[in-house]
Amino acid sequence: MTRLVHLTTADISLELLLGPQLSAFREAGYEVIGVSAPGPFVERIEARGVRFVPLRHATRSMALGRDARALAELRDLFRELRPDVVHTHNPKTGVYGRLAARAAGVPVVLNTVHGLYAQPGDALPRRAAVYGLERAASTCSQAELVQNPEDLATLRDVLHVPPRKLVLLGNGVDLERFGRDDGSDAVRAEVRAELGIPERAVVVGAVGRLVLEKGYAELLAAWSDVVARHPEAVLVVVGPQEADKADAVPAELLDRARADGVRFLGMRDDVERLYRALDVYVLASHREGFPRSAMEAAASGLAVVATDIRGCRQVVEPGLTGELVPVRSAPALAAAIAGLVVDGGRRRAYGLAGAELARRRFDQRAVIRTTLSTYERLLGAAGLEPPRGTAGLGPPGGAAA
Structure with missing residues (x-):
């Protein structure tokens, strides 16, 4: 053999x-x-x-x-x-x-x-x-x-x-695992109930290790601005802490984010379920190769906001499946997220186009x-x-x- x-x-x-x-x-x-x-x-x-x-x-x-x-x-x-x-x-x-x-x-x-x-x-x-x-x-x-x-x-x-x-x-990615299906609405309600998130909330999500290279400093700074203007919005972060890494997200930054209502879920094996509970996906990375989480989110029918870097440019078609913003720019990130929080029609259009793109390319x-x-x-x-x-x-x- x-x-x-x-x-x-x-x-x-x-x-x-x-x-x-x-x-x-x-x-x-x-x-x-x-x-x-x-x-x-x-x-x-x-x-x-x-x-x-x-x-x-x-x-x-x-x-x-x-x-x-x-x-x-x-x-x-x-x-x-x-x-x-x-x-x-x-x-x-x-x-x-x-x-x-x-x-x-x-x-x-x-x-x-x-x-x-x-x-x-x-x-x-x-x-x-x-x-x-x-x-x-x-x-x-x-x-x-x-x-x-x-x-x-x-x-x-x-x-x-x-x-x-x-x-x-x-x-x-596995399109059977992450592609939307007829049971998505039921899973969405189930996950939100588990997390204690109201159905009317607009939920923004990020998936990735808690290191600064993933853009969490900019995302959390942007979120302070977003939630101040749109208190109905919720940010959920999925991923393990990386305390041994030189660029681990500082504890004080995480504490301030929790005070802003950010939910940190840690490492999860059921990310395909969690995507169903989201309305917008955000990837604020400084560096990527070809990000799996953004492909998973697109396949799950989510609008995606990502940084305009190599890798993210291959996943997001700006104005069609999501938005690309300058790297390390919290104000631009906040503006893109807030724009989608208030525009459900654009979220849905981006999500449908992203799912189709995933079927063809991912x-x-x-x-x-x-x-x-x-x-x-x-x-x-x-x-x-x-x-x-x-x-x-x-x-x-x-x-x-």
Whole structure:
């Protein structure tokens, strides 16, 4: 059986970012192994029939010594597992994972670029460091699956990654889980009752880790202005606190937000239900690759307000499915949210158009098919026979650069 390893920094990524894909790859005939730091999602990963192997030295924080040890640990692990394919994800594991796989002699190595960790407007030292590492790591792969067309252009034209290696992957979500259905109104009433939110309230939501890079400082500042003018509005925030991160949202900021009536729900497994209770979705991030939460919200029939950055521009069509606002601008964010709070007709029109856009562009089955076809092509080039169980996975998606 063809052995496929997916590598991420943390087990949360294996399950929440890649879980349905790992299941699909297993159904297609691959032996699928997930490698990451261990955590609370291991049981769910293994329930998919995916073998989990812990990476002891993996960390999301800046720790060059541990990263070097993780590289050596991975090289030894790949030599032991002898995978046919190693597929890496996330900025750090994407770099040292490709290096380790090539050092271990893995026949097929590829990486998904979920979002370059530097953008053209960043300071030169940051761009030089990130781009230099990405360029070096890309020499160890046969393919780079790029979610965002803006990143693909940067990889090709700035980093000079050979175009033959670049595949435009796009991104997608489970449209059966997040698409609106006939029971949405009942779920909406049920969730609002659970949260103690009146049916007449206009509910704005945000989903994401509580870190400043997600734009929470601007969102909470904007919300103070919105709720002062529109006390019928409610803001609900879903996502875990990240106290160990350097840019964790300060406790005093969260306390002031709670005083403004903001509901912080923490980590939830039922976000598809929570979207049903919302009227507007907000993503105020400073940096994104191709944001899943915004795709989920659009598929759920919500108007979306997002920052005008790479990734959000691929999800929101301003004036059609939502609004784009300047990054780090609380006044612009407040104006966009307030405009939708008072205009139910525009909210509904944006939501209908967003759901249609999601059906056309954000189907995860297209991502799965593009990935499987890339595996097949690269295994064939390496003289290896890929499994053939790809029936029923939907239409192909993606395109070579």
